[in-house]
Amino acid sequence: MIQIERVLQQVLEWGRSLIGFADEHAVEAVRGGQYILQRIHPSLCETSARTGRDPLDETLIVAFCRELALLFWLDDCNDLDLIAPEQLAAVEQALGQGVPCMLPGFEGCAVLRSSLAALAYNRRDYTQLLDDTRRYCAALRSGHAQAGGGGWSYAEYLHNGIDSIAYANVLSCLSLLWGLDIVALRARPAFRQVLRLISVIGRLQNDLHGRDKDQSAGEADNAAILLLQRYPAMPVVEFLDDELAGHARMLQRVMEEECFPAPWGPLIEAMVTIRAQYYQTSIARYRSDIAGGVSL
Amino acid sequence: MIQIERVLQQVLEWGRSLIGFADEHAVEAVRGGQYILQRIHPSLCETSARTGRDPLDETLIVAFCRELALLFWLDDCNDLDLIAPEQLAAVEQALGQGVPCMLPGFEGCAVLRSSLAALAYNRRDYTQLLDDTRRYCAALRSGHAQAGGGGWSYAEYLHNGIDSIAYANVLSCLSLLWGLDIVALRARPAFRQVLRLISVIGRLQNDLHGRDKDQSAGEADNAAILLLQRYPAMPVVEFLDDELAGHARMLQRVMEEECFPAPWGPLIEAMVTIRAQYYQTSIARYRSDIAGGVSL
Numbered sequence: 151m152i153q154i155e156r157v158l159q160q161v162l163e164w165g166r167s168l169i170g171f172a173d174e175h176a177v178e179a180v181r182g183g184q185y186i187l188q189r190i191h192p193s194l195c196e197t198s199a200r201t202g203r204d205p206l207d208e209t210l211i212v213a214f215c216r217e218l219a220l221l222f223w224l225d226d227c228n229d230l231d232l233i234a235p236e237q238l239a240a241v242e243q244a245l246g247q248g249v250p251c252m253l254p255g256f257e258g259c260a261v262l263r264s265s266l267a268a269l270a271y272n273r274r275d276y277t278q279l280l281d282d283t284r285r286y287c288a289a290l291r292s293g294h295a296q297a298g299g300g301g302w303s304y305a306e307y308l309h310n311g312i313d314s315i316a317y318a319n320v321l322s323c324l325s326l327l328w329g330l331d332i333v334a335l336r337a338r339p340a341f342r343q344v345l346r347l348i349s350v351i352g353r354l355q356n357d358l359h360g361r362d363k364d365q366s367a368g369e370a371d372n373a374a375i376l377l378l379q380r381y382p383a384m385p386v387v388e389f390l391d392d393e394l395a396g397h398a399r400m401l402q403r404v405m406e407e408e409c410f411p412a413p414w415g416p417l418i419e420a421m422v423t424i425r426a427q428y429y430q431t432s433i434a435r436y437r438s439d440i441a442g443g444v445s446l
Numbered sequence: 447m448i449q450i451e452r453v454l455q456q457v458l459e460w461g462r463s464l465i466g467f468a469d470e471h472a473v474e475a476v477r478g479g480q481y482i483l484q485r486i487h488p489s490l491c492e493t494s495a496r497t498g499r500d501p502l503d504e505t506l507i508v509a510f511c512r513e514l515a516l517l518f519w520l521d522d523c524n525d526l527d528l529i530a531p532e533q534l535a536a537v538e539q540a541l542g543q544g545v546p547c548m549l550p551g552f553e554g555c556a557v558l559r560s561s562l563a564a565l566a567y568n569r570r571d572y573t574q575l576l577d578d579t580r581r582y583c584a585a586l587r588s589g590h591a592q593a594g595g596g597g598w599s600y601a602e603y604l605h606n607g608i609d610s611i612a613y614a615n616v617l618s619c620l621s622l623l624w625g626l627d628i629v630a631l632r633a634r635p636a637f638r639q640v641l642r643l644i645s646v647i648g649r650l651q652n653d654l655h656g657r658d659k660d661q662s663a664g665e666a667d668n669a670a671i672l673l674l675q676r677y678p679a680m681p682v683v684e685f686l687d688d689e690l691a692g693h694a695r696m697l698q699r700v701m702e703e704e705c706f707p708a709p710w711g712p713l714i715e716a717m718v719t720i721r722a723q724y725y726q727t728s729i730a731r732y733r734s735d736i737a738g739g740v741s742l
Contacts, residue, residue, distance in 0.1 A: 303692025304685070305646075339638065350601075380688065384680045389600075392676065396599025 153208060154184055160212045161219050167258035170232030171223050178428075179219035185427055186324070187211065189420035193413030194328055201271060201329035210327045213269055216262050217323045220245075221286065221316045228290040229369065242291075246284035248276070271329035278333050279326055282319040289313035297371035307376055311353035317421060318345055330413065340408045347401040348421050354394040355425040358387065398422065449504060450480055456508045457515050463554035466528030467519050474724075475515035481723050482620070483507065485716035489709030490624055497567060497625035506623045509565055512558050513619045516541075517582070517612045524586040525665065538587075542580035544572070567625035574629050575622055578615040585609030593667035603672055607649035613717060614641055626709070636704045643697040644717050650690040651721040654683065694718065 151159075158180045165171035187194070187205065194205035203210065224245075227238050237253055244251035248267065250260040270276040289310050296302045302310070312318075325332035335341040357364075357373040364372040370379065377386045405418060447455075454476045461467035483490070483501065490501035499506065520541075523534050533549055540547035544563065546556040566572040585606050592598045598606070608614075621628035631637040653660075653669040660668040666675065673682045701714060 303688045303695075305689050305692040306696060309696060342635065381681050381685060384685070385677050389677060389680070392599045393601050396601040399599075400602060400605060 157211050161215045164216050164258050169255040175219045175222040178222050179215045183215040183218050186420050190413040190416045193416045196412045203328045228294050242287040248280050270326045274333040275326035279322045282322050285313040286316045293371040312349040315349050315352040317349045317352050347397050351397050359429045453507050457511045460512050460554050465551040471515045471518040474518050475511045479511040479514050482716050486709040486712045489712045492708045499624045509561050524590050538583040544576050566622045570629040571622035575618045578618050581609040582612050589667040608645040611645050611648040613645045613648050643693050647693050655725045
């Protein structure tokens with residue numbers, strides 16, 4: 151069995167300890183995790199001389215993919231009501247504080263948090279990951295609430311979308327596992343600008359590509375749908391395409407001006423391109439015209 | 447003669463050492479400076495126990511109003527070609543580095559920079575002010591360049607607009623003169639978020655109110671004009687009004703969540719309302735239907 155299949159098996163197995171967890175969450179997580187790790191592999195080899203962390207260490211890869219699967223599962227818990235509201239509240243509390251969940255059926259949460267705490271190259275990254283988790287959960291909740299008629303402006307939507315896209319979580323988890331020093335980097339305003347820009351890019355890519363599916367699912371938590379509801383005459387797709395291109399240019403400029411250590415250059419590039427990769431291969435999650443059935 | 451008249455005389459007198467400086471720059475600066483200082487007066491009295499800086503100290507007030515007048519003059523140097531390009535380049539270089547201008551006719555620059563360096567409650571604020579000055583000059587230049595057909599997205603326009611509105615400069619100068627500790631506060635991500643939000647608010651207020659004047663002056667460096675050029679069917683004013691309200695809600699939330707020391711609460715509030723005050727009283731600078739003639 152090749153490594154990626156073993157990783158998938160371990161994510162699927164772990165997911166069985168979470169009510170509502172679906173094979174799709176594991177499959178999408180492994181696909182995304184593999185894409186990122188492949189793209190930054192040469193650069194991670196460089197840093198491994200300093201950190202001693204092997205880019206191909208299976209324990210680290212499994213932990214990373216489990217965290218990604220957790221993010222997918224949490225998203226669907228909010229959007230698809232996979233679990234009861236009181237269960238979701240207990241899960242969010244547990245994950246954000248790094249404590250076991252008070253309700254049964256979510257033992258995977260504590261398993262994952264304990265393993266990440268133990269694997270953390272730098273303890274500060276674990277604290278950062280908990281903070282990112284609290285922000286992600288709050289943003290999913292706010293997005294869900296406003297889509298019911300809250301009346302956000304585009305600016306407020308994007309501000310929340312920065313957290314709900316969970317890119318900060320993904321990067322903190324990578325940093326925790328491979329010693330990428332994200333907490334020190336976050337002290338630099340330019341790095342936090344990069345985090346905001348890459349997150350807005352991911353949010354706009356997600357919303358543009360998921361527009362048809364969200365629309366047919368009655369999901370209003372999407373920039374295109376929100377703008378079209380508020381301004382029916384607005385050329386929304388053209389506007390958001392231009393916004394996406396503008397954010398990409400701003401990101402490129404700050405990445406050229408600032409000098410971030412390896413593997414942050416290739417890593418941020420991978421985050422820009424990961425969505426295109428997803429939309430080509432992951433048919434069920436982002437398209438409405440093809441029903442079900444994902445495969446790795 | 448009451449104090450505010452003496453202050454105006456001293457700003458006018460200083461302005462004579464800058465080619466292209468107009469009475470209007472001094473009048474607008476004193477009007478704005480007086481508005482801010484009045485609004486934060488009770489709060490500045492509190493901080494004066496710690497800093498020993500009198501809110502009514504005329505030397506400090508004159509320095510503040512001169513800096514505001516400089517910002518107005520620099521804006522017009524870009525928009526109205528008050529001075530030659532090589533003169534503007536020399537002025538920007540001098541102001542941003544805190545050195546005398548290499549070309550004659552701009553002695554006021556060095557006079558003001560020397561006085562601010564000498565008056566700085568904390569030397570770090572002076573360094574910050576020079577940094578803000580470089581950003582302001584760069585943003586005026588970029589805004590002017592893109593308005594000639596550069597094709598910015600809305601996001602890029604707003605990003606530049608954060609610097610070109612010069613609110614960071616105004617706040618740094620206040621901090622420098624009355625010991626408001628802006629450099630320490632800028633280390634807090636929430637404070638930098640406040641700076642971004644208040645700057646976007648000022649930019650949107652400015653562009654919405656100045657739209658008619660900018661349009662008739664052929665000035666395309668305005669969010670409303672930019673959006674209308676790109677998307678003729680878009681309900682631009684409605685969209686920007688909603689954006690403005692959204693940014694104001696985000697600002698209010700972060701101000702409620704964070705606890706900033708005096709006088710930052712009233713000061714940020716004053717920056718939100720200063721434009722409305724300006725648009726009521728300052729007819730020449732922001733309206734196209736009434737020609738010339740400003741009075742204090």
